[in-house]
Amino acid sequence: MTGDEERERESLRLGGEARPGALRSGRDVREMFGRIVRRYDAMNRLMTGGRDIVWRRRAVRLALADAGSVEVPVLDVATGTGDLALALAAGGARFVVGVDFAAPMLRAAAAKGAKAGDGGVAWVVGDALTLPFPSGTFAACTVAFGLRNMADYEAALQEMTRVLIPGGRLVCLELTPYRRPVLGSLFAWYFSRVVPVVGGLLSGDREAYCYLPQSVAAFPPADALADLFRRAGLVDVAYRLLGGGTVALHAGTKRSTP
Template sequence: MTRASLDKQPHEVAAMFDDVAAKYDLTNDVLSLGQARLWRKAVAQAVGARPGEKVLDLAAGTGTSSLPFVVDGAYVVPCDFSVGMLREGKKRNPWMPLTAGDATRLPFADGVFDAVTISFGLRNVQDTGAALREMLRVTRPGGRVVICEFSTPTWAPFRTVYSEYLMRALPPVARAVSSSPDAYVYLAESIRAWPDQPALAGLLQEAGWSKVAWRNLTGGVVALHRGTKPEA
């Protein structure tokens, strides 16, 4: 079993996701109580991909999160730094241009994407600010970013229940359905350590994104943050 530490060394996180690749999508559906699919739908609506647009889907894993953009007619590049995840995705959708890449050093030219999105992956990146700046670099002026990430529930009583679920219920459930349950202990800890909604909005602004806003999903369990690259 591989479990990354919260200092998020890239090789540790990549190895951890390599281990969970086979059952990752199934495990997410179970642990999110079926909400994961609704969150993916909300991301697709927020990105609003149009036919012919180029969309970069970071932390795409097996490519499941990229499929809605294909349906919308966009050209999507799924990118992840877990080779195990990419291999699993290639088995399922061999036609997808799955690409290995580190979010802090993206292998793309400046200004080539109309939209960049990342779902449940930003908190696993070692340097959040560097990743947000790289997303800005590869987005065209006037282009957009959409970040879907676990966040802080807005209702205090529910926040307490949610925290208890993460640390007590999630590990045993993961042991039942995941190929690497220790990884989900790390994921629970990383969720608890992640900045809340206003703090992440501040990081986006510091990285150079404008028109930053967010919308809570499932009572703030997840938040959608959006931003626009300023026109040149």
């Protein structure tokens, strides 16, 4: 890595300027989620009609399908209020780590975990671009509705791949740019007109819910995201569209041999 690249990476790590292609700096994203935490879960349920719970369960099945020994920990990156980490624990993973750089989101996750009587999840404050774990630690790594908010998608995928054991699986559940002709306009209207108003009323932060459709529009379409998975060193990359084509569930496996 050159000195300039190193300085740029350091600036990203500290929440500095976003790279071209990403809409916001790490600092802006972290502060935004810190502001909307109180109504975050309610807004998710409302926007998706509760389907987000079903999608996370699918992500869990995919992540744990070949996870091998339940003794090897699994990681949920950008865990937010912890829904996917808790679903991984409920799905049979014995050791789950949820990492996020927004401390208020993690506090909500820990409170939710405590209420559910779940002692198997460790909540760690950390940046997805520089995960605070040694290489080859986790049998599976998941990220739900998190990658789109990161300042460098490719670097984040490489970092998540790094912490997987060989043969470990990376699963990403994410909103995907919607391309279907007629329903596309309806969805665009819902997302750019209805969501900001309802999100603004519920969370008190309309701006955060204006950013949401913009961040989806700027995110790579599902095929391009699959290519980024491959560039990160993952094989057997596949995806399927959910939610009528509004959400993509990607999976890839870290090569068994270097």
